[in-house]
Amino acid sequence: VTIRALTFHGKGDVRVESRPDPTPPDQDGAVLRVERAAICGSDLHLYHGDLPVPETGFAVGHEFVGEVVEVGSAVRDFRAGDRVLCAGVIGCGACAPCRGGHVVRCERRQTRVFGMSGALPGGQAEAVAVPGADHALRRIPEGVSVEQAVLLTDILPTAFYGAKGAEIRPGQTVAVIGLGPVGLLAVECAQLFGPARVLAIDRIPERLARAKALGAVPVHADRAAETVQGLTGGVGPDSVIEAVGADATIQLALQLVRVAGVVSVIGVNMNFAFPFPMPLALMKDLTFRIGICPVPELWDELVPLVQAGRLHPENVFTHRLALSEGSEAYRIFDEKRDGVLKVLLDPSR
Amino acid sequence: VTIRALTFHGKGDVRVESRPDPTPPDQDGAVLRVERAAICGSDLHLYHGDLPVPETGFAVGHEFVGEVVEVGSAVRDFRAGDRVLCAGVIGCGACAPCRGGHVVRCERRQTRVFGMSGALPGGQAEAVAVPGADHALRRIPEGVSVEQAVLLTDILPTAFYGAKGAEIRPGQTVAVIGLGPVGLLAVECAQLFGPARVLAIDRIPERLARAKALGAVPVHADRAAETVQGLTGGVGPDSVIEAVGADATIQLALQLVRVAGVVSVIGVNMNFAFPFPMPLALMKDLTFRIGICPVPELWDELVPLVQAGRLHPENVFTHRLALSEGSEAYRIFDEKRDGVLKVLLDPSR
């Protein structure tokens, strides 16, 4: 028996192909029939050929939800038929940090992302194998829709993590650079910390309009520095969340932030020699944060907010396509065509 | 020359009387012509005769804003003509904590409230003398209305202080007991910390409706325990803000709060032997907070929130009366007549 999966074949080349039906990777693992999967900005790093991959042909994607169809003998908390979301980032599942949901701190250094290599095939597919099911999965909570659940696998926790890392306190001003799906969710999450103002920076009018609708002050990227200076009396925002990952936008964050402020980077930057301006940072008394989000660690905080209607992450989905349209979906997302913000794939089609 | 002032003459007896024109109490002091003053719930403790006072006949009131008419020779930051708000609680103004705005920690133990004795006459009057003007006053910030400014002198900071003390984190559930003016502002301030839910407890339908309009879940006080248990799956809210000050409502807070939770008391309770249930607290792993709000310490956080329209404290004013109607104003407020929530007095009338 086989399944259809979106597979990676080198720069700019993802295709729907057949793959063998997955089985639980070990006694702690499970297999999901995928209901929905989304394409993430970090999938584009792979798509652009920016990441070293020893092989090709593996299934891609780390944002997915589905139904458990099979579990290993040692899985305690899940059984066939459970509808679950799966953390895009997982650890060994057995060490103390992993048990507590802190998968990034996995003591066995097995922190991995689905769909980035053949060692852990991804979930933009009809089915996917999940190791350490008891720690990677969570039942889709009552009151959380499938589309919301997909966003709980990665980018909503990531956005929230960026907002937490920014240490926003009530009455402060925070800037968010980049209003793609993660950036817009970061605007929404920043509002949870009671800032007086969220300054939202991008150059795409529709994205600026979305940020404004979320209560932010839209700032056009072409005059970001002057505008932000003006809005903050020359002082700068108390914190900046960077949600692009380009060298230029990280530099902008460092330039904008006020003295004794915080820059929290959730954009993925792969520069091993990013030119960090030390004397500027020194004079700024800077706190600079960058990291992969420990997804499961954040569910307890985020699920009640989604259930209560305080967060509406599902608004970022602009395109809902069939898995069979996967190649085109990547192109649309990569080229930012058609007002695309976030693409959802349906593996049943 | 004389001014009119609302003065205290014993239990239930406040009257408008003439008093000598105030002069700056020392070289660091100032005199304000009062534009607006409000009656506070803690004024009722005096009105009810619950506070020991060595004398009577002094002007009452600690919530007021006005125009500076005279300053002492050593005042640096203010001059005649400045429109200012005045902290209801002040310290010596000279020690390190006072300079930093932490007046409650005054090292000379001179933390005092206006209008509670003849030593520091209050501001429900045409004019009032303010010691330590550089530390007690703040210019009414641009974008802050007179009515908002009055609330910045005491109850908005108090409500915010209670919410901070509750240590609310995003996604949590917080309960607010008592929806008088302070309690309703506590609901508004609690929302700044990103809770999934604010459970607002009172028995007056109009107050419950106001809390609901602020995004809270209204809970009738007559069935508070069962309702809150039900809404929290038997666990209890992560924190409780108590805004009444009665023994029974503080007991309710201790009963409701979840294990490892926080009870933050901003209601004023004068019981020197409040029957604290130690074994319950022990099993709950409790943090219990109670204190006078350090008003000036909180302005930097609150002013931008008011300016940005994130907080609308002015909605608590239901009655706007002339100073000449002061006796009646106290009766209305005390008896909770006419749907009263908060009373504003105009000393020019």
Add this chain to the structure above:
Amino acid sequence: VTIRALTFHGKGDVRVESRPDPTPPDQDGAVLRVERAAICGSDLHLYHGDLPVPETGFAVGHEFVGEVVEVGSAVRDFRAGDRVLCAGVIGCGACAPCRGGHVVRCERRQTRVFGMSGALPGGQAEAVAVPGADHALRRIPEGVSVEQAVLLTDILPTAFYGAKGAEIRPGQTVAVIGLGPVGLLAVECAQLFGPARVLAIDRIPERLARAKALGAVPVHADRAAETVQGLTGGVGPDSVIEAVGADATIQLALQLVRVAGVVSVIGVNMNFAFPFPMPLALMKDLTFRIGICPVPELWDELVPLVQAGRLHPENVFTHRLALSEGSEAYRIFDEKRDGVLKVLLDPSR
């Protein structure tokens, strides 16, 4: 087959008796052959008849270490032959908080202490049954002695928890009231937070001398208030750790602590109507903490400190007796005879 156990038969009556050999209480449980057990101050609450017990005749004691002799079929992390310490306080072992070591927050409300009723017999015995072994036990870490391990089961975490709850920051002054074994360990743990001074209050000269040897300033309880006032320039200590549990000592803590300070109670007080002085607390802007220590949650912090020789909790043991001397051991401990501080029992004798 039977084992010998120290059993409770009513006020002042504990005896060594035979009991059936324990078996694992469930598939997640284990049985330990006890190597050493200690008597805790909270055992005296039982001994004094202060706790309601539906029955008598059960084995007492919640501080013990030993060797695993049998495990249930679902135990993952332990096997026969492992030398382990066991948390004196346990939860269900299955809910999310319990898995993370936060047993006090057990969602199934199964937080229990060994040896306080027949439902969970204690470990002052030759052998003891432990439910939820994977979460209650920890292998005795390399570099930790048996006697240190016994203290990691309860009173060292409790003392550390009290010090954490006191929120001590470098340069501050902290007072510790009561220099029994928990109080002396609290002095030692308080030093981890960099206070300028630890003021240690008791009336037993030998205990004061021990505190002094730990770097504290000894203060005689008979003149605690004046001495502490004098030493702090009339301001009071920034925080107070109460390690007695009597009404009078908790009142002393509230009286001593400075404005905006913290009182952290680790003494066990069973007064359901402790006369809490609200007006005093109000003027003090108080944070008051009281709770049962979540033992396993603290092991990750404490074990490295013991291994590195930063903490020497074993110094509290003054008496090492045979289990057969258990009745006498309780009397010595209860009557504070013979300079007793902490009693260790050897079940092999």
Add this chain to the structure above:
Amino acid sequence: VTIRALTFHGKGDVRVESRPDPTPPDQDGAVLRVERAAICGSDLHLYHGDLPVPETGFAVGHEFVGEVVEVGSAVRDFRAGDRVLCAGVIGCGACAPCRGGHVVRCERRQTRVFGMSGALPGGQAEAVAVPGADHALRRIPEGVSVEQAVLLTDILPTAFYGAKGAEIRPGQTVAVIGLGPVGLLAVECAQLFGPARVLAIDRIPERLARAKALGAVPVHADRAAETVQGLTGGVGPDSVIEAVGADATIQLALQLVRVAGVVSVIGVNMNFAFPFPMPLALMKDLTFRIGICPVPELWDELVPLVQAGRLHPENVFTHRLALSEGSEAYRIFDEKRDGVLKVLLDPSR
């Protein structure tokens, strides 16, 4: 009348010269007769010609204590005859942050260091003018020696700031890179936060021996990475304090620190394009801090620790020379000759 001062004349050239007797720079200023001054590692940046200076000939040095000989008319807290220490970094002294001691956050952007340009001549001189005396100065506290006071002007607060920024919690492992005077004080300050271990990295045997005497584990810089890996089971220290400022040592810090750890840089690095390894930081979930220490903000914490004998910063002084030997003093310090750690100058000689 003139004074003697150590003045800067270009790379490697400092000389004792005569300068006019200083007068208070404004009505808020004061003049000190300097009792002792120290040479700081950051003075070497100037000495090496690494800092842009528009002019030469100004007096150098920002670490000094002395006696007030003259005050401006508006100075409140000091008068002639007071023996004081002076913050090496000052702000405008008038804005809210400056009043609270947070001079780095000066709203008028007047954060400046003494002796780095002719605009604010330094204190390696017989006398020095101090603007904003009420905020820059503090009376030398009782129980603090002159040499300790000199260290309170800059490097002890800096070391403490680095340790605070490292967010050390009890039981953790912290590494300190560089055991010059600031690094050794950072070792001492790190101990205030209760780490299980401080790993102290340098290559000079005498400095490693000093760190060991402070309770640290000495680690030779030539095999730092392997040694630290070995000591931490391959995990890395929870935090790293960098006290050198070289590119290589900052890279080492980033390499050593564990996942979810903190790198706190107190060494001064002037590279505007430091090659920051973003992918490494991303995988490490890094917090990176760098900043100028807000000296006066830290006095309240440090003074009691020095008074209580918990900190002995004066041990870093290895050389006590006359001001007239200033040129030679710089050479010794720069060349790390004669086992030099820190040089104290006596302007009376």
